[in-house]
Amino acid sequence: xxxxxxxxxxxxxxxxxxxxxxxxxxxxxxxxxxxxxxxxxxxxxxxxxxxxxxxxxxxxxxxxxxxxxxxxxxxxxxxxxxxxxxxxxxxxxxxxxxxxxxxxxxxxxxxxxxxxxxxxxxxxxxxxxxxxxxxxxxxxxxxxxxxxxxxxxxxxxxxxxxxxxxxxxxxxxxxxxxxxxxxxxxxxxxxxxxxxxxxxxxxxxxxxxxxxxxxxxxxxxxxxxxxxxxxxxxxxxx
Amino acid sequence: xxxxxxxxxxxxxxxxxxxxxxxxxxxxxxxxxxxxxxxxxxxxxxxxxxxxxxxxxxxxxxxxxxxxxxxxxxxxxxxxxxxxxxxxxxxxxxxxxxxxxxxxxxxxxxxxxxxxxxxxxxxxxxxxxxxxxxxxxxxxxxxxxxxxxxxxxxxxxxxxxxxxxxxxxxxxxxxxxxxxxxxxxxxxxxxxxxxxxxxxxxxxxxxxxxxxxxxxxxxxxxxxxxxxxxxxxxxxxxxxxxxxxxxxxxxxxxxxxxxxxxxxxxxxxxxxxxxxxxxxxxxxxxxxxxxxxxxxxxxxxxxxxxxxxxxxxxxxxxxxxxxxxxxxxxxxxxxxxxxxxxxxxxxxxxxxxxxxxxxxxxxxxxxxxxxxxxxxxxxxxxxxxxxxxxxxxxxxxxxxxxxxxxxxxxxxxxxxxxxxxxxxxxxxxxxxxxxxxxxxxxxxxxxxxx
Numbered sequence: 099x100x101x102x103x104x105x106x107x108x109x110x111x112x113x114x115x116x117x118x119x120x121x122x123x124x125x126x127x128x129x130x131x132x133x134x135x136x137x138x139x140x141x142x143x144x145x146x147x148x149x150x151x152x153x154x155x156x157x158x159x160x161x162x163x164x165x166x167x168x169x170x171x172x173x174x175x176x177x178x179x180x181x182x183x184x185x186x187x188x189x190x191x192x193x194x195x196x197x198x199x200x201x202x203x204x205x206x207x208x209x210x211x212x213x214x215x216x217x218x219x220x221x222x223x224x225x226x227x228x229x230x231x232x233x234x235x236x237x238x239x240x241x242x243x244x245x246x247x248x249x250x251x252x253x254x255x256x257x258x259x260x261x262x263x264x265x266x267x268x269x270x271x272x273x274x275x276x277x278x279x280x281x282x283x284x285x286x287x288x289x290x291x292x293x294x295x296x297x298x299x300x301x302x303x304x305x306x307x308x309x310x311x312x313x314x315x316x317x318x319x320x321x322x323x324x325x326x327x328x329x330x331x332x333x334x335x336x
Numbered sequence: 337x338x339x340x341x342x343x344x345x346x347x348x349x350x351x352x353x354x355x356x357x358x359x360x361x362x363x364x365x366x367x368x369x370x371x372x373x374x375x376x377x378x379x380x381x382x383x384x385x386x387x388x389x390x391x392x393x394x395x396x397x398x399x400x401x402x403x404x405x406x407x408x409x410x411x412x413x414x415x416x417x418x419x420x421x422x423x424x425x426x427x428x429x430x431x432x433x434x435x436x437x438x439x440x441x442x443x444x445x446x447x448x449x450x451x452x453x454x455x456x457x458x459x460x461x462x463x464x465x466x467x468x469x470x471x472x473x474x475x476x477x478x479x480x481x482x483x484x485x486x487x488x489x490x491x492x493x494x495x496x497x498x499x500x501x502x503x504x505x506x507x508x509x510x511x512x513x514x515x516x517x518x519x520x521x522x523x524x525x526x527x528x529x530x531x532x533x534x535x536x537x538x539x540x541x542x543x544x545x546x547x548x549x550x551x552x553x554x555x556x557x558x559x560x561x562x563x564x565x566x567x568x569x570x571x572x573x574x575x576x577x578x579x580x581x582x583x584x585x586x587x588x589x590x591x592x593x594x595x596x597x598x599x600x601x602x603x604x605x606x607x608x609x610x611x612x613x614x615x616x617x618x619x620x621x622x623x624x625x626x627x628x629x630x631x632x633x634x635x636x637x638x639x640x641x642x643x644x645x646x647x648x649x650x651x652x653x654x655x656x657x658x659x660x661x662x663x664x665x666x667x668x669x670x671x672x673x674x675x676x677x678x679x680x681x682x683x684x685x686x687x688x689x690x691x692x693x694x695x696x697x698x699x700x701x702x703x704x705x706x707x708x709x710x711x712x713x714x715x716x717x718x719x720x721x722x723x724x725x726x727x728x729x730x731x732x733x734x735x736x737x738x739x740x741x742x743x744x745x746x747x748x749x750x751x752x753x754x755x756x757x758x759x760x761x762x763x764x765x766x767x768x769x770x771x772x773x774x775x776x777x778x779x780x781x782x783x784x785x786x
Contacts, residue, residue: 153780158780159780182690182691182692182693182695183692185687187690189690193783199685210686211689214337214690216338216341258689
C-alpha cells in the first residue's frame with residue numbers, strides 16, 4: 099500500500115457487555131490499522147465480535163477501553179453530538195437487511211442523510227441522482243423498497259451511504275441476504291467505488307471466498323480477539 | 337435537522353399510523369372542545385350579566401341627593417353634619433355637577449305616580465323620564481318599535497308587562513295613542529301667596545292643576561333601565577326626559593319642599609343622576625361630588641364582587657373542562673410510546689445515518705405538537721359548535737316559555753388562541769417522556785431489533 103496513513107486506528111480496543119452477572123468480552127484488546135483507501139474484510143464466525151468492532155468504528159457504540167482514532171480524533175472521547183456528526187459526514191453504512199425505510203420512495207431514502215446533514219434543498223436532487231447513478235439505478239426511483247429485488251435494495255442502500263460523500267464505507271454482511279451472483283455484483287460495485295472515489299471500505303463477512311476475491315486485506319476474528327491480518331490472495335470465486 | 341424537514345418527517349410518520357394518530361388527535365380535540373365549550377359558557381354568561389348591568393346604568397351612574405334627603409331618614413345623622421347649612425340640589429348644583437371631569441350627563445329623576453287612560457280605561461302607573469343618553473346605552477336594544485324620535489317628542493315607550501295589561505297583542509299598540517293624566521305644579525301668584533300665609537315670603541306653596549297629555553306609543557321594551565334604583569318603584573311608561581320635565585308634574589319631593597319652606601318658584605331636585613364616562617371613573621367622581629356637599633351613592637362595589645365571582649366561576653369551569661384534556665394527554669403519551677416500539681429499528685437507522693439524539697427527540701416532539709395543534713384546531717371548532725348547540729337549545733326552550741332569546745355562549749378570539757396554545761403546550765408536555773425515551777435508544781440494539 100502506497101498510502102500508509104490509517105483511516106481508522108484501533109488501539110487496544112475492548113468492548114465488554116454485562117449480561118446478568120457475567121461479563122461478555124465481545125471485543126477483547128484489539129489493535130488494528132485500517133489504511134486509507136483500502137478494502138478491509140473482517141472475517142469471523144458468528145459471535146466473534148466482528149460486528150461489534152464495526153459498530154465501534156462507526157461511532158454507534160463506545161469502547162469499554164482503548165482508543166479509536168479517525169480523522170485525528172479519538173471517538174471514545176467524543177460527545178454524543180460529535181459522534182452523530184462523525185457518522186453523518188465521515189461514515190457511510192450498509193447492512194445485511196438493507197434497512198431502507200419502507201414507506202419512503204427510493205429517492206426519499208437516499209435523500210434522508212442529506213436532510214440530517216441539513217444540506218440545502220436546491221442541492222439535494224443533484225446529489226441524490228449522482229449517488230443513484232453511481233450504483234447504476236436510474237429507474238423506478240419513485241417506487242417503495244418492497245417493490246424492488248434484494249440486489250436493487252442493497253444498491254439503494256449503498257447510494258444512501260454514499261450521498262453524503264463519506265471517506266469510509268462500513269458494510270455489515272452486505273451480501274448476507276442476497277443470492278451468490280447478486281452478492282458478487284454488489285461486491286464488485288463496492289470494489290469499483292473504492293477505486294473510483296478512493297474510499298476506505300471495511301466489510302464484515304463470514305464468507306472467506308468472497309472476501310478473498312474483493313478485499314485488499316483480511317482481518318480474522320475469533321472470540322473477540324483479532325486472530326490475524328493477511329493480504330488477500332485474489333483467487334476467483336467459484 | 338431543519339424545521340421544514342423535521343415537520344415533513346413528522347407528518348409522514350403521523351400518516352403512517354393514520355388511524356391511531358387520528359384517534360389520539362380526536363381525543364385531544366374532545367378535550368379542547370370541552371374546555372372551550374365550558375369557558376365559552378362562562379364568558380357568555382359573564383357578558384350577558386355585565387351587558388344587562390351596564391344597560392341598567394347601575395355601574396356608571398352616581399346617584400346624588402342633598403344631605404337632608406329623606407333617604408337618610410331613620411338613620412341617626414352625625415351631629416357635625418346636621419349643624420352645617422344644607423346645600424340644595426338646584427339648577428346651580430346641576431350645572432356645577434355637569435362641569436366635573438369625566439361627566440357625560442347630569443339629569444334629574446323625573447318619576448311620578450299617575451293615571452294613564454287607554455281606550456277610555458284608567459290604569460294607575462309610574463311614569464319616568466328617560467335621558468337622551470339612554471338611546472345608545474343598549475338598554476333599548478331588541479325593543480319592539482322605535483326609540484323616541486326626539487328628546488321633546490310627545491311619545492311613550494311601554495314596559496312589556498304594562499303593555500300586556502293594555503292589550504294582548506302588544507305589537508299592535510305601537511302607533512296608538514294613550515292619554516297621560518297628571519297633576520301640574522303651578523307657582524302661586526305672588527298676591528295669593530302673600531294672602532295665604534300671612535306675607536311670609538320664605539314659606540313656599542303651589543297649586544296643583546290636573547292636566548292631560550296625549551302620547552303616541554312608539555315602542556315596547558322588556559325592562560325599564562335603572563329600574564328600582566333611586567326611584568319609587570318600576571316605571572312602566574317611559575317618555576323623553578325633557579318632555580317629562582316640562583310637564584312640571586308634582587313629584588314626591590315637592591311636598592317635602594313645601595314642608596321645609598323652600599321657595600316654590602325655584603326648582604330643586606330630589607335627586608340627580610350623574611353619568612360617568614366609564615365605571616372606572618365612578619369612584620373618583622363620587623369623592624368629588626361628596627366634596628361639593630352632596631350625598632353620592634353608586635353600586636361600584638357590587639360590580640367588583642361580581643367580577644370576582646365570575647373569575648372563580650370561570651376557573652371552576654376551566655378545571656372541569658381540562659379534565660377531558662388531561663385524559664387526552666395520556667392518549668398522546670400512549671400513542672407515542674407505541675410508536676417508539678414500532679419504529680425502534682427506524683430510529684436505529686436514523687441514528688446510523690447520523691441523526692443526533694436531539695434530532696430524534698425533536699421528531700417525536702413535533703409529532704406530539706402536530707397532534708396537539710390539529711386537536712386544538714378541531715377542538716376549538718367543536719367547542720364553538722357545542723356552545724352554539726347549547727345556546728340554540730336554550731333559546732328553543734326560552735321561546736316556548738315566551739321569553740326572549742339569549743346569547744348563552746361566546747367564543748372570543750382570545751379563547752380560540754388560548755385553546756390552541758393550551759392544546760399544543762399540553763401535547764408537547766405529553767411528548768416529553770416519549771421523545772426523551774426515543775432519543776436515548778441505543779442505536780446498536782435498535783438496529784438489531786426485528
